[in-house]
Amino acid sequence: xxxxxxxxxxxxxxxxxxxxxxxxxxxxxxxxxxxxxxxxxxxxxxxxxxxxxxxxxxxxxxxxxxxxxxxxxxxxxxxxxxxxxxxxxxxxxxxxxxxxxxxxxxxxxxxxxxxxxxxxxxxxxxxxxxxxxxxxxxxxxxxxxxxxxxxxxxxxxxxxxxxxxxxxxxxxxxxxxxxxxxxxxxxxxxxxxxxxxxxxxxxxxxxxxxxxxxxxxxxxxxxxxxxxxxxxxxxxxxxxxxxxxxxxxxxxxxxxxxxxxxxxxxxxxxxxxxxxxxxxxxxxxxxxxxxxxxxxxxxxxxxxxxxxxxxxxxxxxxxxxxxxxxxxxxxxxxxxxxxxxxxxxxxxxxxxxxxxxxxxxxxxxxxxxxxxxxxxxxxxxxxxxxxxxxxxxxxxxxxxxxxxxxxxxxxxxxxxxxxxxxxxxxxxxxxxxxxxxxxxxxxxxxxxxxxxxxxxxxxxxxxxxxxxxxxxxxxxxxxxxxxxxxxxxxxxxxxxxxxxxxxxxxxxxxxxxxxxxxxxxxxxxxxxxxxxxxxxxxxxxxxxxxxxxxxxxxxxxxxxxxxxxxxxxxxxxxxxxxxxxxxxxxxxxxxxxxxxxxxxxxxxxxxxxxxxxxxxxxxxxxxxxxxxxxxxxxxxxxxxxxxxxxxxxxxxxxxxxxxxxxxxxxxxxxxxxxxxxxxxxxxxxxxxxxxxxxxxxxxxxxxxxxxxxxxxxxxxxxxxxxxxxxxxxxxxxxxxxxxxxxxxxxxxxxxxxxxxxxxxxxxxxxxxxxxxxxxxxxxxxxxxxxxxxxxxxxxxxxxxxxxxxxxxxx
Amino acid sequence: xxxxxxxxxxxxxxxxxxxxxxxxxxxxxxxxxxxxxxxxxxxxxxxxxxxxxxxxxxxxxxxxxxxxxxxxxxxxxxxxxxxxxxxxxxxxxxxxxxxxxxxxxxxxxxxxxx
Numbered sequence: 037x038x039x040x041x042x043x044x045x046x047x048x049x050x051x052x053x054x055x056x057x058x059x060x061x062x063x064x065x066x067x068x069x070x071x072x073x074x075x076x077x078x079x080x081x082x083x084x085x086x087x088x089x090x091x092x093x094x095x096x097x098x099x100x101x102x103x104x105x106x107x108x109x110x111x112x113x114x115x116x117x118x119x120x121x122x123x124x125x126x127x128x129x130x131x132x133x134x135x136x137x138x139x140x141x142x143x144x145x146x147x148x149x150x151x152x153x154x155x156x157x158x159x160x161x162x163x164x165x166x167x168x169x170x171x172x173x174x175x176x177x178x179x180x181x182x183x184x185x186x187x188x189x190x191x192x193x194x195x196x197x198x199x200x201x202x203x204x205x206x207x208x209x210x211x212x213x214x215x216x217x218x219x220x221x222x223x224x225x226x227x228x229x230x231x232x233x234x235x236x237x238x239x240x241x242x243x244x245x246x247x248x249x250x251x252x253x254x255x256x257x258x259x260x261x262x263x264x265x266x267x268x269x270x271x272x273x274x275x276x277x278x279x280x281x282x283x284x285x286x287x288x289x290x291x292x293x294x295x296x297x298x299x300x301x302x303x304x305x306x307x308x309x310x311x312x313x314x315x316x317x318x319x320x321x322x323x324x325x326x327x328x329x330x331x332x333x334x335x336x337x338x339x340x341x342x343x344x345x346x347x348x349x350x351x352x353x354x355x356x357x358x359x360x361x362x363x364x365x366x367x368x369x370x371x372x373x374x375x376x377x378x379x380x381x382x383x384x385x386x387x388x389x390x391x392x393x394x395x396x397x398x399x400x401x402x403x404x405x406x407x408x409x410x411x412x413x414x415x416x417x418x419x420x421x422x423x424x425x426x427x428x429x430x431x432x433x434x435x436x437x438x439x440x441x442x443x444x445x446x447x448x449x450x451x452x453x454x455x456x457x458x459x460x461x462x463x464x465x466x467x468x469x470x471x472x473x474x475x476x477x478x479x480x481x482x483x484x485x486x487x488x489x490x491x492x493x494x495x496x497x498x499x500x501x502x503x504x505x506x507x508x509x510x511x512x513x514x515x516x517x518x519x520x521x522x523x524x525x526x527x528x529x530x531x532x533x534x535x536x537x538x539x540x541x542x543x544x545x546x547x548x549x550x551x552x553x554x555x556x557x558x559x560x561x562x563x564x565x566x567x568x569x570x571x572x573x574x575x576x577x578x579x580x581x582x583x584x585x586x587x588x589x590x591x592x593x594x595x596x597x598x599x600x601x602x603x604x605x606x607x608x609x610x611x612x613x614x615x616x617x618x619x620x621x622x623x624x625x626x627x628x629x630x631x632x633x634x635x636x637x638x639x640x641x642x643x644x645x646x647x648x649x650x651x652x653x654x655x656x657x658x659x660x661x662x663x664x665x666x667x668x669x670x671x672x673x674x675x676x677x678x679x680x681x682x683x684x685x686x687x688x689x690x691x692x693x694x695x696x697x698x699x700x701x702x703x704x705x706x707x708x709x710x711x712x713x714x715x716x717x718x719x720x721x722x723x724x725x726x727x728x729x730x731x732x733x734x735x736x737x738x739x740x741x742x743x744x745x746x747x748x749x750x751x752x753x754x755x756x757x758x759x760x761x762x763x764x765x766x767x768x769x770x771x772x773x774x775x776x777x778x779x780x781x782x783x784x785x786x787x788x789x790x791x792x793x794x795x796x797x798x799x800x801x802x803x804x805x806x807x808x809x810x811x812x813x814x815x816x817x818x819x820x821x822x823x824x825x826x827x828x829x830x831x832x833x834x835x836x837x838x839x840x841x842x843x844x845x846x
Numbered sequence: 847x848x849x850x851x852x853x854x855x856x857x858x859x860x861x862x863x864x865x866x867x868x869x870x871x872x873x874x875x876x877x878x879x880x881x882x883x884x885x886x887x888x889x890x891x892x893x894x895x896x897x898x899x900x901x902x903x904x905x906x907x908x909x910x911x912x913x914x915x916x917x918x919x920x921x922x923x924x925x926x927x928x929x930x931x932x933x934x935x936x937x938x939x940x941x942x943x944x945x946x947x948x949x950x951x952x953x954x955x956x957x958x959x960x
Contacts (some may be wrong), residue, residue, distance in 0.1 A: 134951040142942055170951060177941040209934045266944030267937075283918035284848075292936075292943040299932035307921030314918065325914070335917060343913040350909055376909060411902045448899060 064091060069099035093119040093127040100131060109139035124151045130163060133170060146174035154190030172229035173263035176202055194228070201230040204237055214241045232257055232264035236271050240300070247275040269293060274300035287315055306334050322350035330361055345369075349376035353829070356837045368397035384425040391416045395437075410445025413437045417454070423749040434458050435467075449479050456488050469496060476505060483509045487519060494526045502526055506553070515557075523553040524560045531566060535605035540573045543605075561587035565598050572611045590631025592661055595619040596654060597635065603650035616657070623658060627665040629674060636681035652685045659690055666693040672707065676747075679711040683719060691715040706739035707747045714754070721754050729755070792831045796839075805829045849912045850904065853891035858905075858912065862897055869896075 060075035076092035096118050103112035113135035119127035126132045129152055136145035149171035152159060159167065174180075175198050187195075204220040212220075217237065224234040235257040239250035251272060258268040270293040273281055281297070289297060291312075298308040310332065317328040326347045329340055341362045348355055352374060359365060365373070375390035395412055398404060419425055420433035438455035445451065452475050459468035469492040475482075476489035486509045493502035506523040509516055527550030534543035547567045554560055561584045568581020585594030599615045607615075635658070636651070651658075662682075670678065675698045682691040692715035698708035713732055717723040724732070732751050739748035791811055795804040805828040851858050856868050869892040876884040895901045904910065932940075 130951050137945060137951070142945065166951060170945060170948070173941050173945045173948075177938050177945065205937055206934055209931055209937060211931045261949040263945045263948040264941070266947050267940050270940055280919060281922045282852075283915055283922065286918070286922055290943055290947075292940045295936050296932050296940045299936055303922060307923075310921050311918060314914075329914075329917075336920065339913065339917050339920060343917050346910050346913045372906065376907070380909070407899060408902055408906060411899060411906055415903075415907050445899075 060091070064095050064098065067098065067102070069095050069102060073099065097128045097131065100128075100135070104131070104135060109135045110141075113139060113141070123155070124148070125155070129159070129167060133167070137170075137174075142174060143178045143180065146171075146178040147180040149174050150180065150191065153194045154188035154192075168229040170263050172198065172201075172233075176205065176230075176233065197223075197225055197228045197230050200224050201233040205233060208237055208240060217241050232262065232268070236264070236267060239271055239275060242275070250275065266290065266293060270296040270300075273297045283311075286311060310335065322347045323354060326351050326354045326357075330357065345373075348373045349380060352377040353833055353836065356833055360837065366397065368394055368401065371397055379419075382424060384419055384422050388416065388419045388425060391419060406444045410441045410448055410451065413441035413444060414448075414451050414454070417441065417458075421458075423745045423752075431458050431462055435462065435464075446478070449475070449482055449485060452478075453484055453488065460491075465495065468492065480508070481512060483513050483516060483519070486512075487522070490519065490522055490526075494522070494529070497530075499526055499530055515555075517555065517558040520553045520555050520558065521560060524550045524563050526550075527553070528562060528566045531570065532605050535570065535573070535607070540570060543570045544574060559587060561585075561594075562597065562601070565594075565601050566605075569598065569602055569605060569607060569611065569615075572614070573608060588631070588634050590628050590634060591622040592619075592625055592627055592658075593631035593635035595622040596651070596658055599654055600647060600650045603653055604646055619654075619657065623661040627661050627668070629665075629668050629670065632662065632665045632668075632678060633674070633681075636678065636685070648684050652687075655685060655687055655690075659687070662687065662690045663693045666690070666697040669701075670694075670698065672698075672702075672705065676707055679707070683711070683714060686719065688715045688718050704738055706735040706742065706744060706751070709735040709738075710747060710751050710754070724755075788831060789835070792828075792835045793838075796832060796835045804835075805832045808832065848887075848891075849910055849915055850891035850894040851912055852915055853887055854895070858901075865892065865895060 056075060056079055060072055060079060063069075063072035063075055072095040073092065076088055076095055079088050080092060096115055100112040100115040103109075103115065113132060116126050116128060116132045116135065129148075133145050133149060136142070136148065149167065152164075152167055153171060158164060179202065200220065200223040204217065204224060207217050207220050218241070221234045221237045221241075224230050226234065235250075235253050239247075239254055242250045254268050254272060258264045262268070270289065273285060273289065273293070274297050281301070286294065286297070294308065294312070297303070298305070313328055314325065317324045326344055329344050329347070332340055344354075344358055344362065348358060355365075355370070355373065371390050371394035375387050375394055378384070378387035378390055391412065395409070395416060398409055398412060414437070417434040417437040420430045420437065435455065435458045438451060438458065441448070441451050442455055452471065456468050456471045456475065459471060468488075472485075472488040472492035475485035479485035486505050490502050490505045490509070493499070493505060503523065503526075506519050509519045513519075527546050531543040531546040531550070534540070534546060544567070547563065547570060550560075550563050551567075554563060564580040564584030564587065566584075568578050568584060571580065572578055581598060585591065585598060588594040588597060595615065595618050599612070599619050602612045602615050665678075675694065678694055679691060679698075682688075682694065691711055695708045695712035695715055698705055699712060702708065709731060713724070713728045713735075716728065732755055736748050736751040736755075739745075739751065788808075792804060792808050795807050795811075799807055805825065808828040808831060809825055851860075854865065854868050854872065856865055860868075869888065872888045873885070876888060878885040893900075894904055
């Protein structure tokens with residue numbers, strides 16, 4: 037018979053009272069405490085057996101616990117009071133004390149806790165321990181009055197220790213000498229729940245050099261969770277001989293702890309008030325902190341000025357107020373603050389203009405500092421090429437400012453390398469070659485500078501100079517695979533020239549020199565492929581070719597590289613046919629991700645463009661193999677690399693397949709959507725339809741939403757191919773703009789200022805400009821929204837100036 | 847990241863050598879294997895101000911809480927320079943608040959039945 041059957045059987049044969057008991061037990065077991073309380077009360081009216089009283093108590097405790105879970109501490113305490121025994125104890129003393137404390141009834145809790153000290157029936161140790169600790173703390177905080185008559189002896193002893201602890205605390209508060217205090221703390225038993233007080237007072241009275249030892253004692257005696265832990269934190273912040281309190285530590289203290297630390301450390305009341313005020317102002321933002329600081333009079337004026345100045349970039353609307361209080365800022369400081377403020381708003385356009393203005397002011401300064409100038413000029417250059425900045429010829433602007441930065445601070449290698457990088461991307465060979473040569477001369481022990489000079493020498497086909505520079509790099513850094521591969525690529529490029537001229541033996545010699553740069557840890561596959569093809573021409577073994585293909589690990593990719601190399605060397609047709617035959621066979625295999633990336637990568641650095649052209653010739657042959665690779669599970673970064681390479685070789689059909697596959701993996705992927713459109717228009721932005729342009733704009737938004745600035749910039753650049761961009765920054769613009777706003781302000785109808793004053797007072801300065809713009813649209817006549825907004829901000833600023841002026845006059 | 851000078855505990859006009867010495871002392875005090883978070887914070891602060899150009903970048907190109915921090919430190923200095931005393935009422939309030947925040951009873955909830 038199942039459980040249900042058994043229960044049904046029992047209910048048929050039991051008297052009605054049994055059914056009630058079972059129902060009450062079920063209600064208790066199922067958490068229906070209110071129902072259980074009613075039922076157990078009914079039972080108790082018929083049967084006074086202690087077990088029903090016990091179960092009723094459990095129901096009360098269960099109900100109280102449910103109330104505690106909802107934060108109803110006061111009600112929960114009242115419910116537990118129903119379980120009170122004649123001696124005043126309750127069913128769950130910890131829960132009851134918790135409810136009293138949390139509902140703000142600490143004095144009542146203090147009196148109640150004493151009922152459990154020295155009772156005849158002791159509580160379990162896991163209850164007694166925490167209860168005595170809390171009782172001790174409660175007693176010290178509230179000193180409940182208790183009749184000592186008829187108290188059990190253990191409670192009397194407990195109260196004697198409590199009194200000793202209280203007297204010791206009072207003695208410390210009264211400033212008694214250390215030896216007298218020691219006598220009093222010595223009366224607090226180390227085995228009593230008042231031990232924390234003894235350890236705390238010993239720490240407070242310790243000599244300055246003993247702070248660490250007392251900190252360890254506090255750590256051991258008062259763990260987190262102890263009712264004295266908050267006291268311990270305050271004492272630790274006040275220990276004699278400890279370092280000045282850090283502001284962040286002060287902020288982390290509670291108000292009561294701060295009050296204790298203020299008094300114990302002797303912090304001036306004004307200082308403590310200022311710290312409390314600043315803690316209240318900080319959530320209101322930099323403008324609120326600025327206002328508070330501007331009102332301070334008891335603090336060092338220079339420090340107040342510097343603190344206000346440092347807040348201005350985050351609260352630029354306080355600029356005029358600042359100048360009114362502390363005097364006019366220099367043109368450089370003013371422009372610098374506006375520039376940082378614009379950057380904080382991510383308005384890179386305005387940031388760039390303000391920085392240019394700052395640079396002009398800095399350069400006009402008689403005491404100009406090259407390092408500072410360099411720092412700012414490099415920053416302007418970085419803003420010019422920032423993905424969120426859209427100015428015409430951003431790279432040219434960057435080159436111009438980096439050139440000026442180099443002149444101001446010629447010893448800054450990263451800046452020079454940045455400049456070389458931009459010039460290389462710009463295709464200005466003459467400029468970057470001379471800069472690279474200068475870098476190698478100025479920084480002869482910096483591999484990064486020498487590597488640039490190697491690249492420049494290789495591009496000029498000055499192989500002897502490149503080799504000398506390469507050896508210099510390896511002297512400094514023997515494990516520099518990058519330079520070794522560069523040198524090998526250089527010799528391969530030279531060998532290709534010899535091959536194209538029909539000088540096969542000289543090509544072989546060139547490649548044998550290249551082998552000298554080959555390292556055991558990073559063997560060059562391209563070198564072996566090139567050497568194998570040269571040997572095929574002079575009738576030697578093909579072993580190096582097979583070795584090279586084996587190093588690539590993907591047979592298809594290996595033969596693609598070999599055939600491409602043959603095109604680059606303008607190989608004999610017989611050799612080319614052998615390679616193409618082997619390639620056709622290899623392409624029957626399944627492509628791998630590593631293979632596709634190895635085949636498409638721009639190998640042979642000096643001839644990267646030639647390589648792309650050569651692989652383009654192979655495209656009809658390798659297209660099915662590349663298309664099959666679209667179904668591989670490419671990661672977004674891998675897809676991006678493949679798509680970039682396919683665009684480079686103009687493989688738009690394959691690109692479309694890969695982009696569609698990527699879109700199937702992630703339909704919103706902005707990179708996939710961009711490359712699909714690029715494939716549709718064959719890389720020509722001029723052929724974009726309206727639909728495709730919209731799709732690109734949406735993809736760019738998606739890229740922004742995903743913080744994928746690289747894709748967003750790529751799309752923007754593609755779209756910008758046939759769009760106008762703003763002009764470059766000019767330092768004069770800022771002045772023109774200011775004059776224009778000043779003129780508009782001077783000719784404003786009088787009503788607008790009155791409206792602005794009302795709005796500033798009712799809605800606050802932050803919202804006032806927006807509301808003013810809405811209210812005064814018609815009065816301001818026809819002007820672009822952006823200008824109107826700037827004008828409204830200027831009006832609000834003027835109102836704030838007026839208020840600040842009135843305030844300072846008062 | 848907080849103000850790098852404050853994190854490292856060096857003056858804003860400290861030179862490269864002083865900053866490096868202080869950083870190395872902090873590495874010994876908070877090695878990466880024992881205090882990885884503190885080590886990372888110290889490292890980031892050191893990287894931000896380790897040479898004169900980076901210090902200029904921090905000062906010229908970014909906002910900083912250092913000045914406000916300095917004001918707060920000024921207010922926190924105790925003119926008497928040692929431990930004083932606190933009023934009995936302040937101590938009672940502190941203990942009362944300490945009890946309120948304590949977890950001692952929460953851990954034992956549900957175990958106490960006479």
